[in-house]
Amino acid sequence: MSTTEGAAKTAVANGTRQTEITKLDRVVIRFAGDSGDGMQLTGDRFTSEAAAFGNDLATQPNFPAEIRAPQGTMAGVSSFQVHFADYDILTPGDRPDVLVAMNPAALKANIKDLPAGGTLIVNTDEFAKRNLAKVGYDADPLEDGSLDSYQVFKVAMATLTIGAVESTGLGKKDAERCKNMFALGLLSWMYHRPTEGTERFLREKFARKPEIAEANVLAFRAGWNYGETTEAFAVTYEVAPAKLAPGTYRQITGNTALAYGIVASAVQSKLPVLLGTYPITPASDILHELSKYKHFGITTFQAEDEIAGIGAALGASYGGALGVTSTSGPGIALKAETIGLGVMTELPLVVIDVQRGGPSTGLPTKTEQADLLQAMYGRNGECPVPVLAPQSPADCFRTALEATKIALTYRTPVLLLSDGAVANGSEPWLVPDIADLPDLTVEFATEPNAPEGGGEGGGGFLPYLRDPETLARPWALPGTPGLQHRIGGLEKADRTGNISYDPDNHDRMVRLRQAKVDGIQVPDVTVDDPSGKAQVLVLGWGSSYGPIGAACRRVRKLGHSVAQVHLRHLNPFPANLGEVLAGYSKVIIPEMNLGQLAMLIRARYLVDAQSYTKVAGLPFKAEELQNVLLDAVKGVHAA
Amino acid sequence: MTAVDLGLPQLGGLDLVPTTDEPQKAKDYKSDQEVRWCPGCGDYVVLNAVQSFLPTLGLKRENIVFVSGIGCSSRFPYYMNTYGMHSIHGRAPAIATGLAVSRPDLSVWVVTGDGDALSIGGNHLIHALRRNVNLKILLFNNRIYGLTKGQYSPTSEEGKITKSTPLGSLDHPFNPVSLALGAEASFVGRALDSDRKGLTEVLRQAAAHRGSALVEIYQNCPIFNDGAFDVLKEAGQAEERLIPLVDGEPIRFGSPGPDGLGEYGVVRSGFAGLEVAKVSEVGEDAVIVHDSSHHDPSYAFALSRLSTQDLSHVVTGVFRNVERSTYDDLARRQVAQAKESKTADLQALLRGKDTWTVA
Ligand code: SF4
DSSP states (O other), X not given: OOOSSOOEEEEEEETTEEEEEEEESEEEEEEEEEGGGOHHXXXXXXXXXXXXXXXXXXXXXXXXXXXXXXTTSGGGEEEEEEEEESSOOOSSOSSOSEEEESSHHHHXXXXXXXXXXXXXXXXXXXXXXXXXXXXXXXXXXXXXXXXXXSEEEEEOHXXXXXXXXXXXXXXXXXXXXXXXXXXXXXXXXXXXXXXXXXXXXXXXXXXXXXXXXXXXHHHHHHHHHHHHHSTTOOEEEEEOXXXXXXXXXXXXXXXXXXXXXXXXXXXXXXXXXXXXXXXXXXXXXXXXXXXXXXXXXXXXXEOSSHHHHHHHHHHHHHTTSEEEEEEOTHHHHHTHHXXXXXXXXXXXXXXXXXXXXXXXXXXXXXXXXXXXXXXXXXXXXXXXXXXXXXXXXXXXXXXXXHHHXXXXXXXXXXXXXXXXXXXXXXXXXXXXXXXXXXXXXXXXXXXXXXXXXXXXXXXXXXXXXXXXXXXXXXXXXXXXTTOOOEEESSOBOTBTXXXXXXXXXXXXXXXXXXXXXXXXXXXXXXXXXXXXXXXXXXXXXXXXXXXXXXXXXXXXXXXXOOEEEEESEEESOOTTHHHHHHTOSXXXXXXXSSSHXXXXXXXXXXXXXXXXXXXXXXXXXXXXXXXXXXXHHHHHHHO | OOOOOOOTTTOOXXXXXXXXXXXXXXXXXXXXXXXXXXTTOHHHHHHHHHHHHGGGGOBOGGGEXXXXXXXXXXXXXXXXXXXEXXXXXXXXXXXXXXXXXXXXXXXXXXXXXXHIIIIITHHHHHHHXXXXXXXXXXXXXXXXXXXXXXBOOTTSOTXXXXXXXXXXXXXXXXXXXXXXXXXXXSEEEEEETTOHHHHHHHHXXXXXXXXXXXXXXXXXXXXXXXXXXGGGXXXXXXXXXXXXXXXXXXXXXXXXXXXXSEEEEEEEETTTEEEEEEHHHHOGGGBOBOOTTOSOHHHHHHXXXXXXXXXXXXXXXXXXXXXXXXXXXXXXXXXXXXXXXXXXOHHHHHXXXXXXXXX
């Protein structure tokens, strides 16, 4: 087990026999199996047990884009990694301490990540010749000595499960499907997890099929009892609850937190919300979640395509609702023209892009940060929009509220860049008190605003007369008497909003739209540099917050100084960013793209920032960033 | 905005839109913007017809919205003293859908053209019709691309010589009425720009209809496709070609026969089709009596197939006018019912079911 602090061992009577209990500060478990084996559910349940127990935790699902890839193949392997600890952790863990492999494909796909000495629990029932051959094993790895460096536990999970659920009268196939709950039961026993939650969950989930519910509960208990009664497992482990900041916590995924942020936006703005969207992985869960909250005044419109989704959202905003659209990957490309219309008509609109591997269809279920430049610039003409990115699953809530606030205050489309890792990952969330949420109420235009007397629009309504502070234009809703006006995608004359082809007016309007976005008030960045002596600054954005933060901790533990700054606001940048960057002799920017933020930073601040990039569809590992930072720190000292 | 309570689907098209007792005139609907279509463009005639027609509805002007796409006709909203949005190419039905769903108190009109609605925006059009969103869609069909200066459109006749098709266009055109009926539109009509009376009648029925209404308007583009519909306007030709639909009346056209009605009639043909026949040959009783409320869309579809690419026959009037639940009414009802049955407790939502406390 990976524990930096020494593991305390005690031998206690654990039920019917003596087992040794080892105390650990943190553990990473990876459940891996075929797509049809229910690994995501297993991981989810284990996570809920850890949350209920009070551990800090972070999770990372990893699954293929195919719904059911051919059974038993490498392409069909699905896994779920959960990291839980007795202190605050930042990532789902680089490598597992425990790997549960439900079949040869899962073993082959994941074994390289298990460090020597790691625990491997294998479902031996799947290791028949045919299955081995399917994934290119000539010899049975369970027998040929190739796994000798691990602590291997061979368990005939399918056979034991079928035996355990016999009383339910289920057919063999249905019975065997419960083997994931057997694995969960075994792991729950090993780590002293509470079990009531899982049993309750299973009975609720299969409420309409009581015999299936019963079989799953029986399999779960059989896994537990297997650990308890067989001699195979001499040691069990304990990870104490984490000492997090006081308060009430729950576990939450990024997509759920984002959806809650939109619900909270509806409540805090007192506006109805219309989510216009089209299903796309991994953003669809935002639609699924929001479709449940009609009682909060949320309408979800599943449109005929991405363009119609954002179009309906913009139409709703025009009518005085908060228009929201959500997408991923190629979907954001399709929305570009309507974002441009939103910029031109200066209406509020929240555009959520859950980034995934690209280009084109790319890697639908994998993560990436490669839409930043598209978010910034991917439209025709000078078309600035504010851009924000959440740094962790729970942070999606606050980021969504902030995106809404900007959209409503400045009457502009706002791009919120989540990503696959944040969207599907989960962590504990300190449930906010709604009394602390920001006020998002808006004022619609109700009266003519043109100065009395002669001149332009005398005493009438000027739809493009701006608020001197925010440069926002009035939001005048259809139905408001006397304020009838026309808006559209053609260039607007300043103030009147009429069509204008005047060269000077166009130049002025381009600059006004830019100035409005540049002038958005965003909080300054804070620098994390406990020693106050760092010469190297690591700058990140979005979901890499976890691995960067973990790498900084490690580097500092080794006696070095490194400063960390993480950006939530990518457009406009926080006002103090340039000054902060100038204070360091070296700036490193790790990104899951080919250096998009680095390009913006270098162009904007003339800072010789160095990029560290990886575009593998997976989050950074703390270890690799630790090495990058160590090299940088040492380089500075050598120079 | 506060949603109004819904009764489905007995509502009329405008029942939730506030009215005014103040008399209105056509000029109340004219904006201060100079109209910039080419001289002689059919769009002027339609604009005038709409501006003269709207006062008869007695609605508050501020509760009327025109949403358009891109193309000559899509400049329409700028000339209307109502609310309006000149949006992007092909997307007006989608934008108007979002508006109509969130604002039951608005009368939402979409102005589009044959390129806007049937090429780039074909997808949005059929889905708006399928959902039956409460929108009135005016499709100005001039069978050409005007704004981009004269390329053939998805309604141009086969073999059309244009700037982009010097050897003749190759595509088979859409019949917009057939397309709309294929999408199960609940209201479909057609009128000629020059026929103020016919156009106004179709607009009147469209406005009163709850749900999507597609009105195809044959519109002359004197610059790039001049005279495209002349054969439907010239005395001596027009009556032989135009087949006007009037509810409850036998479908008769052509120069008057002995009974004072047209010498031709529309009669059943084959398995499910219709055809034109001489009434004197088939007898009066064989002629179909028009019923736009006929629920099976195949009747209206068969009518739409009487219109031909070469305009040797063109059916006008209201093809179909049936009651069907509208998407926006249903969507609002779901929200209203959810609000009634559940309290919107944000704190409880955020807290969820499984929490733990750190002291
Ligand atoms: S090009 Fe044709 S359709 Fe366009 S404004 Fe001129 S005449 Fe009208």
